[in-house]
Amino acid sequence: MPYLTIALPKGKLFAKSVELLAKVGYSADNVVEDSRKLVITNEVSKVKFIIVKTMDLPTYVEYGAADIGIIGKDVLLEEKKDIYELLDMKYGKCRLMVAVPKAKKRAKLTDYAHLRVATKYPNCASEFFNKAGMQMTIIKLNGSIELAPIVGLSEMIVDIVETGTTLKENNLEEIAVVQPATARLIANKVSFKLQFNRIKKLVEDLQKVMVEENIK
Numbered sequence: 248m249p250y251l252t253i254a255l256p257k258g259k260l261f262a263k264s265v266e267l268l269a270k271v272g273y274s275a276d277n278v279v280e281d282s283r284k285l286v287i288t289n290e291v292s293k294v295k296f297i298i299v300k301t302m303d304l305p306t307y308v309e310y311g312a313a314d315i316g317i318i319g320k321d322v323l324l325e326e327k328k329d330i331y332e333l334l335d336m337k338y339g340k341c342r343l344m345v346a347v348p349k350a351k352k353r354a355k356l357t358d359y360a361h362l363r364v365a366t367k368y369p370n371c372a373s374e375f376f377n378k379a380g381m382q383m384t385i386i387k388l389n390g391s392i393e394l395a396p397i398v399g400l401s402e403m404i405v406d407i408v409e410t411g412t413t414l415k416e417n418n419l420e421e422i423a424v425v426q427p428a429t430a431r432l433i434a435n436k437v438s439f440k441l442q443f444n445r446i447k448k449l450v451e452d453l454q455k456v457m458v459e460e461n462i463k
């Protein structure tokens with residue numbers, strides 16, 4: 248039997264993804280987020296885990312370096328890779344949204360036209376503002392987006408909000424939703440054909456666990 252290589256994303260989705268995969272028989276010793284070992288293999292169940300940065304995960308799956316992976320819908324919308332999306336796993340509920348400093352809130356979204364937006368999601372942000380008929384300067388950052396308006400790098404941000412804690416702690420306020428998101432199981436298109444039975448069973452088993460655990 249060939250190995251099934253599973254890409255896991257660092258960050259918020261990591262722990263739940265490892266937990267659910269273990270419940271359907273896909274586990275290995277020491278699958279931890281800060282693992283120094285980059286490929287973790289279980290020789291008995293013929294599975295390999297790779298742990299990658301969220302924005303890179305769809306690329307690993309598109310090129311077949313990983314057969315399947317778990318990643319947020321937000322990243323799929325941003326990266327637009329040629330992969331199959333097999334299952335909405337329903338956890339990791341969050342939304343991509345537009346936020347501004349509370350103290351500088353304006354009456355409506357279009358009052359922010361021609362200003363600067365800091366984001367990790369330049370494609371989603373451009374699409375959103377184009378649809379709103381707003382021309383914006385998009386500033387691509389790789390993390391700690393909330394810092395940008397505080398230090399005057401931008402007037403707004405487009406970022407993920409989950410609990411709202413980060414916004415609150417930085418005196419920012421959400422003014423528009425770009426896109427809701429949850430974790431998705433994705434597959435490489437060739438792997439999906441070559442390992443069809445194994446991947447199909449994995450999807451079905453995950454669906455069962457989601458019902459058992461009342462994940463909806």
Ligand code: PRP
Binds near residue numbers: 390406411414
């Ligand atoms: C994400 C996001 C926000 C935060 C939102 O960042 O970019 O900063 O989580 O979560 P909350 O609403 O529960 O506070 P992440 O932790 O992934 O790190 P990053 O800032 O390095 O992107």
